[in-house]
């Protein structure tokens with residue numbers, strides 16, 4: 579648990595606060611952009627930046643926008659698309675040359691795009707063909723990340739979530755884990771409240787669901803128990819104003835969210851959220867999980883549902899609905915098929931006999947509650 583051990587004053591000397599073995603070197607610092615550039619000068623000769631265009635007006639990021647080797651990316655679409663990946667890969671292969679480091683600067687989408695570009699540079703097929711699990715893939719250029727939003731855990735996870743022509747699905751491969759994550763909590767100061775709130779909500783959901791998982795590794799569950807406490811304490815406050823102590827806690831919880839998801843597995847709200855995401859391409863992942871949690875009060879009756887309602891109230895936010903994102907009754911059969919396919923997540927929550935509880939009717943009843951909310 580954080581217990582105030584990590585403050586912004588001592589953040590650059592913070593000791594590892596996670597238990598799960600992670601692939602990523604975590605560099606805690608208080609001059610994110612400056613320290614990133616200094617380290618890159620020492621360790622890479624041809625870095626290439628992938629940066630979220632929303633950061634452009636912020637002075638802190640001007641040195642990166644001034645670099646020639648960069649791709650400015652509109653991350654407002656909820657996940658990077660496979661065609662974004664293929665476009666950057668073609669640009670590097672055909673015009674710019676292969677870099678020795680791909681640096682993702684921004685939230686989960688920018689980091690995931692950097693991860694996917696790196697591995698696709700080293701493998702011949704279009705990115706959509708690598709969405710999935712257990713594929714043998716060569717390692718690409720080193721992946722570096724500079725998160726500007728806490729909560730996604732993307733700074734640590736070996737997953738690059740992509741929206742393909744057919745589905746939203748990650749490239750799940752150890753070779754997409756970042757090699758170095760440079761973390762400065764102050765870099766989220768310019769993020770909108772909506773984004774700071776919902777990315778921490780997703781962090782909370784990850785931790786909460788892993789603490790309920792029957793198939794997660796013990797270390798992952800311990801990391802999640804710490805993470806859920808920290809995320810709960812952050813979200814129990816009004817996040818309207820940026821606050822550096824909360825940002826430190828958020829950064830700590832986010833890394834725990836990444837570490838716990840390496841050995842851990844989320845559960846019901848995430849399974850339901852994938853159906854929603856496939857039905858609505860612009861629905862942000864974190865909002866999809868919140869909508870799902872709000873329809874799972876009977877399953878998550880020991881805190882998950884009540885906390886979600888409370889966090890939204892404290893922050894003066896309305897409960898998000900499927901309708902706002904164009905999700906209606908006609909989507910239920912398709913969403914039900916998608917969710918039913920999330921076998922590992924049902925197994926995680928209900929254990930080996932999950933089929934005794936979960937069937938088409940069980941799932942479509944949840945979606946019925948969502949579309950009528």
Ligand SMILES: [Zn+2]
Pocket residue numbers: 780783784848863864867
């Ligand atoms: Zn999530």
